[in-house]
Amino acid sequence: MVDILKYIEAKKRLSPKEKAGQLFMPAAFINDTEEEILEIEKLIKEHHVGSLCFFHSRASAATNFEGKKKIVKNEDSFETLQKLIQRYQKVAKYPLLIAIDAEWGLSMRIENTPQYPYAITLGALKDNENLIFKIGQHIAKDCKAAGVHWNLAPCVDLNSNPNNPVIGYRSFGADKVKVAKKASAFVRGTQSEGVLTSIKHFPGHGDTATDSHLDLPLIDKPKQELVLNELYPFQKLIEEGIDSIMIGHLSVPALANGATVSSSVSKDIIKGVLRDQMGYDGVVISDALNMHAVSKDFPIKGELEWLAFDAGNDVLCFAENVREGIETILQNATEAQIEESFERIWSLKTKALRTNSSSELTDSSDLNRRIAEKSITLYKGDxxxxxxxxxxxxxxxxxxxxxxxxxxxxxxxxEIIKSEVANEKSVLLLLTPPQSKPTNTFGFLQQEIIFISNLLRTKNVVLYLFGNPYVLKHINIDNAVAVVIVYQNFKVFQDVAVQHFLGNLKAVGKLPVNI
Known part of the structure; x- marks a missing residue:
């Protein structure tokens, strides 16, 4: 437990270099080697970074964009995370702020931890914000059990592009008012446990078909349309009071005086739109600076870190060039500029460190069942x-x-399945897509898509879909007797689907996106 009075007093003693170090949030990895762990410890000791963001491994999707490295599985990931956080905190001169992406729970990054439904599933709930509040609360408790202060969630992007390769199921839906309400419930639930949140990805990553991990998406919409739609959830949550906002790597010329630069390095967007026009004065954090949308355009070490900071980011997430970044910022920034961001970060950290930790992970089963019962959606038929x-x-x-x-x-x-159902007239089809993302037709083989479509065309089929509803864009369901969207393939969702099919439960969910 941090002695908060000593921590507050320590603020007066930081040197300019230490204050610049507090701006940085390098990545830490649960499955690192001892050599790699020692490198991070050295980074903490020598450069006094203010925070760490944890990822599963250096081969995970958030770091291994082209998928060339094999992902290492670790059944003890949670215990490893706890030990690493304690170890890194011990070598830090000033307590570290520990962050993680836990949009649907720690399971987003860590095996064998509670998994809660995706945002798209929560988007199917009608007037059940209390359940989303509890989701935020439960995930926050799990964060505290790990030693995490800052959940970099939720997404408030509008799910308006079915081909979006990186948002999709991570969004609450296409309706701006409902997205704002549901995100607000998640944030309030998280805040009730003293854990920080970060709404993302400003100014809105929903209407893109480009993965910003790989390239810079372009959103070519007029400003008025953006203000009315994409910016709406951000504005509503700013008015309610939020801890931080994450800036996406997006080119939005209408908000950047016609420039096609990434939002994350645009003064017009961060200082102009977000701060001046929308009135936000809290912490701004960049999306991961290792992402190719920006990293490939700035080969000089420290240049991207400086430009992101100068544009208005207070926290530089996944900064890969900490030493060079600190040096470049100290060379170019004014003392007042560094002080302003430092004050925001230190204040946020002080708030987080006042929170008592918890020791046990939550039980997700009961809450997930209630959400399954309220989200299951009858999309076609009755x-x-x-x-x-x-x-x-x-x-x-x-x-x-x-x-x-x-x-x-x-x-x-x-081929075996085809022969088994060849003479059947009526088929109850339980379909689980191989993946949640739309790339490569959700992981389906073309032969599988053709088979499913033919099955729906030639037989009496009731379809239960345990996955992303956008799968339905790829199969012809015109002749289906009924289509029921279950959203998740957890056992409790499967059990609820059985109860629905047996007539013991009505489908009361509403599809939150347009197919």
């Missing part, structure tokens, strides 16, 4: 048609495959 279908001599077909399964094996199994 309850009566499903009741009539139950009286037929139907067969049940489960299509579920891991995305890393060998294609030849999948095709062989598909």
């Amino acid at each position: 309850e009566a048609k499903i009741a009539d279908f139950r009286k037929t001599n139907f067969c049940t077909l489960t299509l579920k495959r891991n995305s890393d399964e060998d294609n030849s094996d999948s095709i062989k199994r598909l």
Whole structure:
């Protein structure tokens, strides 16, 4: 437990270099080698970084954009995370602010920890913000159990582009008012446990078809349209009081006086739109500076860090050039500029360090079941048609495959399935997409898409979809008896789907996106 009075007093003793170090949030990795851990300890000791952001491993999706490295599994990831946080805190002259992306729980980064539903599932809830509040609360408790102060969530991007490769299921939906309300409930639940949040990705990453991990997305909309839609949830939450806002790597010329630079290095967008026009005076954090949307354009070490800071970012997330970044900032920034960001960060850190830690992870089962019952959505058909279908001599077909399964094996199994259902007239199809992201048709093989579409066209089919509803863009459901969207493939969601099919539960959810 931090002695908060000593910590507040320490603020007076920081040198200009130490204050500049507080701006930096390098990445830390749960599955690092001892050599890599020692390098991070050296970074903390020598440069007095203010915070760390934890990721699963150096081969995980957030760092291994092209997927060339094999992801290491670690059944003890949670305990490893706890020990690493304690170890890094011990070598820090000033307490570190520990951050993580836990949009649907620590499981977003850590195995064997509670997983809660994706935002798109919460978006299907009608007037059940209390459940979303509890989600924020539960995830915050898990963060505290790990030693994490700052959950870099939720996304308030509007889910308006079905081909979005990086947001999609991470958004509450397409309706700006509902997104704002649901995000507010999540934030309030998190704040109730004393954990910090960060709404993202300003000025709105929803309407893009480019992954900013790989390249810079362009949003070519007029300013008035952006203000009315994309900026709306950010404005509403600013008015309610939030801890921080994360800036996305997005080119939005209408907000940057016609410039096509990334929002994360644009003074017009951060200082002009966000601070001056929208009245936000809290902490601004950059999206990860290792992302190719910006990193590939600034080969000189320290240049990107300086430009991001000069544009208005107070915290430089996933900064890869800490030493050079500190030196460049000290050379170029005014004392007042550094002091302003330092004051914001120190104040946020003081708030976080006042929070008592917790020791146990939450139990997700009961809350997930309640959400499953309230989110399940009857997209096509009606309850009566499903009741009539139950009286037929139907067969049940489960299509579920891991995305890393060998294609030849999948095709062989598909041929067996075809022969098994060839003479069936009615099929209850339980469909789980191989992946949640839309890239490569959600991981489906083309042969699988053709088979599913033919099945729906030629037989009486009731379809239960345990995954991203945008999958329905790729199959023709015109002849389906009924289509029910379950959103998740957790066991409790499967159990609720069974109860719905048996007629013991009505589907009361509402699809939060347009297909």
